[in-house]
Amino acid sequence: MGGTPFSGLIDARERVTGKIPYTIDIELPNMATAKLLRSTMPHARIRRLDVSRARLVRGVFAVLTGADLLERKEVFPYFGPVFRDRPILAIGKVRYVGEPVVAVAAVDADAAQEALDQVEVDYEELPAVFGIDDALAPGAPLVHDEPPKAGHTFADIILHGHPGTNICNQFKLRKGDIERGLAEADEIFEDTFYSPPLQQVPLETHCCVADVEPGHVTVWATSQIPHMLRGNLAEVFKLPTSRVRVIVPTLGGAYGAKCYPAIEPIAAVLALVARRPVKLHLTRDEEFVTVTKHGGRITLTTGVMKDGRIVARKSLCHFNTGAYADIGPRLIKNGGYGTAGPHNIPHVWVDSYAIYTNIPPAGAFRGYGINQAAWAYESQMDVIAERLGLDPYEFRMKNLLTEGQTFATGEPVEDCHFRELLTMVAKGIGWDAKTRRTRKGSIVRGKGLSCTIKSTVTPSTSSATVKLNDEGSLNVLTSSVEMGQGQKTAHAILAAERLGIPLEKVVVTSPDTDATPYDQQSSSSRTTYAGGAAVQLAVDDVRAQLIRLGAGLLAASEDAVEIAEGRVRTKAAPHRGLEFGEVVRKSRSGDLVGRGTFQTKGGLDPETGQGVASAHWNQAAAAAEVEVDLETGKVRLLRYHGASYPGRVVNRVLTELQLEGNVGFGVSQALFEEMVFDNGQLQNATLADYMVTSTLDMPRELVAHILENPERGDIHGIGETSLPPVMAAIGNAVYHATGVRVKDLPITPEKVLRGLRDREAADRAEPKTPAAEPVR
Amino acid sequence: MTPASEAVPMRRLDADGKFELTLRVNGGEHRVRARPHHTLLEVLRSELKLFGVREACAVGQCGACTVLADGKPVSSCLVLAPMAEGKDILTVEGLEGPDGELDPLQQAFVDHTAFQCSYCTPGFLLTTKALFAEIADPSEEEAREYLAGNLCRCGSYVKILDAVMDAKKRVRNGAAPR
Numbered sequence: 001m002g003g004t005p006f007s008g009l010i011d012a013r014e015r016v017t018g019k020i021p022y023t024i025d026i027e028l029p030n031m032a033t034a035k036l037l038r039s040t041m042p043h044a045r046i047r048r049l050d051v052s053r054a055r056l057v058r059g060v061f062a063v064l065t066g067a068d069l070l071e072r073k074e075v076f077p078y079f080g081p082v083f084r085d086r087p088i089l090a091i092g093k094v095r096y097v098g099e100p101v102v103a104v105a106a107v108d109a110d111a112a113q114e115a116l117d118q119v120e121v122d123y124e125e126l127p128a129v130f131g132i133d134d135a136l137a138p139g140a141p142l143v144h145d146e147p148p149k150a151g152h153t154f155a156d157i158i159l160h161g162h163p164g165t166n167i168c169n170q171f172k173l174r175k176g177d178i179e180r181g182l183a184e185a186d187e188i189f190e191d192t193f194y195s196p197p198l199q200q201v202p203l204e205t206h207c208c209v210a211d212v213e214p215g216h217v218t219v220w221a222t223s224q225i226p227h228m229l230r231g232n233l234a235e236v237f238k239l240p241t242s243r244v245r246v247i248v249p250t251l252g253g254a255y256g257a258k259c260y261p262a263i264e265p266i267a268a269v270l271a272l273v274a275r276r277p278v279k280l281h282l283t284r285d286e287e288f289v290t291v292t293k294h295g296g297r298i299t300l301t302t303g304v305m306k307d308g309r310i311v312a313r314k315s316l317c318h319f320n321t322g323a324y325a326d327i328g329p330r331l332i333k334n335g336g337y338g339t340a341g342p343h344n345i346p347h348v349w350v351d352s353y354a355i356y357t358n359i360p361p362a363g364a365f366r367g368y369g370i371n372q373a374a375w376a377y378e379s380q381m382d383v384i385a386e387r388l389g390l391d392p393y394e395f396r397m398k399n400l401l402t403e404g405q406t407f408a409t410g411e412p413v414e415d416c417h418f419r420e421l422l423t424m425v426a427k428g429i430g431w432d433a434k435t436r437r438t439r440k441g442s443i444v445r446g447k448g449l450s451c452t453i454k455s456t457v458t459p460s461t462s463s464a465t466v467k468l469n470d471e472g473s474l475n476v477l478t479s480s481v482e483m484g485q486g487q488k489t490a491h492a493i494l495a496a497e498r499l500g501i502p503l504e505k506v507v508v509t510s511p512d513t514d515a516t517p518y519d520q521q522s523s524s525s526r527t528t529y530a531g532g533a534a535v536q537l538a539v540d541d542v543r544a545q546l547i548r549l550g551a552g553l554l555a556a557s558e559d560a561v562e563i564a565e566g567r568v569r570t571k572a573a574p575h576r577g578l579e580f581g582e583v584v585r586k587s588r589s590g591d592l593v594g595r596g597t598f599q600t601k602g603g604l605d606p607e608t609g610q611g612v613a614s615a616h617w618n619q620a621a622a623a624a625e626v627e628v629d630l631e632t633g634k635v636r637l638l639r640y641h642g643a644s645y646p647g648r649v650v651n652r653v654l655t656e657l658q659l660e661g662n663v664g665f666g667v668s669q670a671l672f673e674e675m676v677f678d679n680g681q682l683q684n685a686t687l688a689d690y691m692v693t694s695t696l697d698m699p700r701e702l703v704a705h706i707l708e709n710p711e712r713g714d715i716h717g718i719g720e721t722s723l724p725p726v727m728a729a730i731g732n733a734v735y736h737a738t739g740v741r742v743k744d745l746p747i748t749p750e751k752v753l754r755g756l757r758d759r760e761a762a763d764r765a766e767p768k769t770p771a772a773e774p775v776r
Numbered sequence: 777m778t779p780a781s782e783a784v785p786m787r788r789l790d791a792d793g794k795f796e797l798t799l800r801v802n803g804g805e806h807r808v809r810a811r812p813h814h815t816l817l818e819v820l821r822s823e824l825k826l827f828g829v830r831e832a833c834a835v836g837q838c839g840a841c842t843v844l845a846d847g848k849p850v851s852s853c854l855v856l857a858p859m860a861e862g863k864d865i866l867t868v869e870g871l872e873g874p875d876g877e878l879d880p881l882q883q884a885f886v887d888h889t890a891f892q893c894s895y896c897t898p899g900f901l902l903t904t905k906a907l908f909a910e911i912a913d914p915s916e917e918e919a920r921e922y923l924a925g926n927l928c929r930c931g932s933y934v935k936i937l938d939a940v941m942d943a944k945k946r947v948r949n950g951a952a953p954r
Contacts, residue, residue, distance in 0.1 A: 008889045015894035016882040016901065018828020018868035025827040110793075110811065201929050203832040203840055203895040252830070252895030253929050284833045484893025484930050653889045657932055661892060664931020687837040687927065695920040698933045 023207040034280035035112035037102035039094035042358040042680025043128035053118040059111030062274035066091035083148035086324040095323035098289030105274035128358040135166040143356035169329035173350035173609025181312025181347025185303025193376035194744035196674040198293035204252025205287040208267035211277040248511040251483035256364030288685040293365035294319040296372035315339035317352035326363035328354035335369025340408030341377040342453035378450035378728030391433040410610040421621035428641030429623035446737025450728040451621040455614030457524040458602035463517035464534035468592040472581035479511040480531035481522035486654040498539040525717025537596025622725035626733040633749030643705035647716040659704040666726025668693040802870030817852035828868035839926030842899035849906040868898035880951035884943035892930035
């Protein structure tokens with residue numbers, strides 16, 4: 001390749017001309033349009049469901065209910081990534097407002113809507129639970145009468161059920177001796193932090209096109225996880241997985257929303273019954289109730305020595321997983337051990353629960369439990385620092401993990417850069433213990449820090465196939481998903497540099513499970529790291545074949561042959577040799593097919609949570625400066641310095657975009673985003689009522705610090721890494737500006753104003769209170 | 777878009793509840809069929825297969841389906857198809873030159889990688905075209921304000937603004953806008 005490494009997206013032209021294909025653009029002959037009737041009740045028995053008039057509407061091909069599914073012997077009507085607790089369409093009961101009850105396929109959307117308008121449903125309302133306390137109260141109504149049934153799932157999943165309760169799953173971690181640790185501590189801090197349920201808001205909502213022939217299912221889906229979707233659909237249709245084909249075009253954003261099966265089983269069974277292809281494309285308000293981020297309540301009891309060393313942390317975590325488990329049983333593990341943070345703590349105890357309630361299912365969301373955990377521990381770090389009279393930067397530096405120290409799971413952390421990252425952002429923002437806040441009229445400014453750690457799913461498996469063609473070009477076949485992170489570009493770069501051919505000669509296919517090999521999931525910041533490693537191993541396989549065949553063609557022994565400068569040559573006569581295409585042609589190989597599988601090892605003990613949680617650690621730090629209007633309570637993010645550790649940078653501009661994008665993703669989580677429910681009914685399912693970051697909300701100074709370690713050469717995931725520190729950095733900056741500690745996200749003007757009033761009242765009552773340092 | 781005084785003439789609906797209308801899109805005239813409640817967004821996609829026009833909210837809150845109507849940015853999800861008759865509609869498909877050369881604005885987006893998933897990109901491009909037509913020399917703050925109705929959930933805003941300000945310079949330095 002030579003010269004400057006490629007930076008950007010190889011499909012940029014298709015992206016600016018509007019030609020890049022998304023699932024919504026797939027159209028098949030005779031394709032029907034699907035629409036869903038959704039539950040209006042949070043928890044109810046379906047007393048009567050009459051679809052007879054809907055079936056008579058002109059242009060309607062199929063009307064399907066949960067009861068119909070039960071009658072179809074060829075269909076198993078439940079699905080889910082861990083538990084098979086979710087009916088394709090409600091069966092007997094509904095468990096949240098928005099649950100699909102009836103599916104219609106019709107000639108167009110108007111006819112489908114007309115049919116839905118003809119459906120009559122009578123519900124018998126049942127008592128419901130919405131929040132964590134409701135669900136855990138003695139005698140609380142149960143969201144699921146029977147314990148959920150687990151099916152084939154991921155290797156890292158640990159299950160601790162609590163039958164007869166709304167606890168969907170529990171994760172436990174026991175490191176050291178928590179009682180001793182807390183007994184030895186000079187000071188103990190107990191604080192509870194809350195993160196609300198959120199929406200991922202991919203601009204492209206879920207879409208699925210299904211084409212089902214007897215014994216063969218094909219879907220085009222907005223999925224981050226083609227092979228698990230194939231497995232779930234094979235289970236639903238009672239078919240060998242080989243008879244299910246999942247094709248995934250480019251995604252218009254995902255952020256975890258498209259990780260696990262949601263609408264695809266509906267589209268597929270509807271196509272079966274309608275006997276024609278079906279397209280199901282969700283509206284925005286439907287997307288809001290399809291999958292969400294877990295609301296989380298985390299209580300941290302942290303024991304600290306007077307000198308600022310953290311010696312013990314006890315975490316009690318409750319995650320609201322909604323009506324169906326989705327991936328909640330795994331998320332509580334990450335969100336649980338995640339509460340220990342990047343700190344060297346000898347005694348750690350975690351109980352983390354996924355709780356069933358009657359709100360929409362919660363699943364994967366960029367950051368995967370770590371956002372909730374980091375909001376808690378990084379906010380508490382500043383609470384503790386202030387009480388101990390330590391500078392928040394110094395207090396963190398004292399406790400951040402260094403090379404070889406052990407994480408909460410007992411594993412030593414290698415390739416450890418937290419202190420460098422925190423120092424980078426502190427310098428960038430101009431951190432100075434004495435000038436953390438300034439005031440001008442009613443406007444105050446403050447700065448805040450945070451530093452976070454995130455795992456990548458371990459153990460995990462990715463495979464890739466490459467085909468070297470007879471003129472030297474290369475096709476890469478992988479089931480990794482392009483969702484804007486630049487997967488195709490990153491994999492093409494890795495393949496091209498490994499083989500030593502120009503980038504233009506590499507084409508990366510989109511996932512098609514009939515052709516592309518297994519990849520566990522395009523999530524957990526693992527696509528460049530793990531999917532990319534599989535691509536490199538597949539290229540190595542081709543390289544070995546080139547050596548073997550080249551040696552034969554050059555009449556040399558294999559160890560006398562090398563690959564260099566795009567040729568196979570003998571070491572003795574490097575100026576001669578064969579181009580790769582020549583080797584393929586002269587050996588009459590047709591093409592050379594290479595295969596690579598990358599596996600990581602690990603796993604945690606189910607009782608102690610000790611073991612290996614992550615093949616490597618994703619590390620980030622942030623420093624924010626905010627402005628708060630004391631008259632209105634409004635917070636503006638002015639400046640932001642973020643740092644992350646990608647190890648080796650594969651594509652510079654995409655590395656920056658991940659960090660900048662995470663700031664955009666995090667600003668609105670810190671300040672605006674919250675799904676508001678009233679008796680289980682979502683109140684703000686529009687982008688006017690549910691605010692996400694726009695150009696105006698971005699900080700005017702945003703610096704992406706990229707810490708590299710090219711000598712070591714490891715690739716660390718960056719997709720999620722820099723998101724978890726955003727919210728706490730902003731929250732800490734707001735505190736330093738105003739003295740108001742908001743513990744429940746988002747940091748709304750109302751909460752800031754209430755905090756200011758409470759502080760004034762406290763000052764009047766007890767003027768010398770040390771906690772209320774006056775704003776200068 | 778149509779003032780009350782120039783009421784749309786009564787039209788006979790066919791057995792399918794549709795009627796014929798003429799849309800002028802990207803310089804060409806197109807006869808299409810639609811029901812009276814169908815939006816410009818639906819018709820551009822379903823009849824003309826202009827897939828660069830994308831639904832994301834369908835209620836005018838995200839900017840993803842932005843097209844230009846007589847040079848003004850509109851959310852095509854909020855415009856009923858018959859109301860677009862007589863207007864010059866420009867979609868992202870109309871930005872390229874006859875030989876496929878990119879508009880300087882598109883080229884600036886490519887050069888700055890001003891997108892990730894790029895679902896929002898056509899909307900940003902067309903809104904920026906309107907910005908340049910409305911304000912000869914926009915400041916970065918003016919660009920921020922103008923683009924605030926276009927959402928990019930991937931958060932590529934830093935690079936988008938870089939591309940917009942760079943494109944402004946390129947156009948002023950003689951690159952021909954389309």
